[in-house]
Amino acid sequence: MKSDSTLARRPAGALGDAGSGAAGAGAPAFSPLYQQIKALLLQSLQQGEWKPGDAIPSEQELAARFRVSQGTVRKAIDELAADNLLVRRQGKGTFVATHAEQQVQYRFLRLHPDHGDRDQEGPATREILGCRRMRASAEVAAALQLRPGDAVVQVSRVLSFQGVPTILEDLWLPGGPFRGLTLETLTTHPGPMYALFESQFGVRMVRAEERLKAVAAGDAAARRLQVAPGTPLLSVERLAYTYNGVPMELRRGLYRTDRHHYRNELG
């Protein structure tokens, strides 16, 4: 095994059929084999070789493809599963995670009813207030890493729980990847918006950052949420990312917290 072990320590790019040419340009950048495998798998996910919901090849197949042991592939997959990009199912295979799964819908929504759980509360009703293409403001452009004036799509909507309007939010999406997104598409599609983004636009949100503040309801927001102007609301600004840390959505929400709360786990 001595020679194999030595050969295994090769820089990314020298692996299997995924070689990308110039490997030694500048940075030394050696990394563990399983990290290289992880990067290759990530690349396949990103390029759509396997789509959300699909099964990826078995560990044995991948081990053969990359010329490494199954254990090394396993460790790479373990990390991708920990990042919620893949889902392992014993006896069945390993699958590309999707926002369309029944169990983990609204994975990014942290608002919960004060009493009872989401299932008891029932599904949210959604009302799309608008959807229009526009030019990115400096602020939106900065968040989405675009140039000011680039095309973006803005969506406004209200989510209601048990008939009570609870969330008012605006979304901004880069115009390129979301070409063809219309009010029609949004109102017609059932299920979470992120599931729509996956199936119709091939954009999978894998991670997000939120910034919360307490603010007073302005007149317009107060009307939409049916509260008195000045009522304290939770302001939630979200930046959502696809693979490789590319920002793909800016979202600004106002949450009523009279019957709900934002829940967070600290590890």
Next chain:
Amino acid sequence: MKSDSTLARRPAGALGDAGSGAAGAGAPAFSPLYQQIKALLLQSLQQGEWKPGDAIPSEQELAARFRVSQGTVRKAIDELAADNLLVRRQGKGTFVATHAEQQVQYRFLRLHPDHGDRDQEGPATREILGCRRMRASAEVAAALQLRPGDAVVQVSRVLSFQGVPTILEDLWLPGGPFRGLTLETLTTHPGPMYALFESQFGVRMVRAEERLKAVAAGDAAARRLQVAPGTPLLSVERLAYTYNGVPMELRRGLYRTDRHHYRNELG
């Protein structure tokens, strides 16, 4: 290896010198070996065999002690490290995590300055408003899994950033484990409160849940935080747990969010 593999599949309790007698009473409860090892390590942590900051025995030693392979111990430690209970340091050893480390201070505080980072902002100044022993209300008792009327310690304090009072919070701690906690102790001790709890009371907080709401400042809170009554504030209710899911602290905070925000990562 056939016979070894078979022997390895034994119920918890039949392992090494950690045997606890009756193993087959009722539940079948078989679990992977590494989970059993993890439980045993957890038990040692809980019982204080290794204190925060200490190094635990090497993987080889633990493997010998539990009569399993190093790989199995490794997997158990991996999970404990993922839960932030242990910290691995290559070349040095594996250590019991502590809230006293410089790098990860305020691990549970999610409030960040809007501009710049915490380091630029400098450390918070703390003012203890009060510390008294009292009987648990029904609400506090329920949260801490005590009986109403049991002894608890209540602490009130204000945290200021750059001279601006920003966080006003009340804490309730179970009277038993925190016997001897006084205003004197609190005001004297430098560093995070959770570090004090570790060193003086042997209570290590490992996990917490928070519930956030937007509320209007009452008169008393407004005075303490130097804002106008009715100003929207972020209400943060935290329940913090030690090992094995035992709740050890209830905390109710009001955060000013005019120059700060609550930051959250969604995976």
Next chain:
DNA sequence: CAGTGGTCTAGACCACGAG
């Protein structure tokens, strides 16, 4: 230098799911 955790391999067997 010795000792620690980190990586990699190879092979065995177990548990689960589906035909």
Next chain:
DNA sequence: TCGTGGTCTAGACCACTGG
């Protein structure tokens, strides 16, 4: 019954830390 992921072992070598 077969193929999948899940567990466990044993041994090799690498990378880092500190004396």
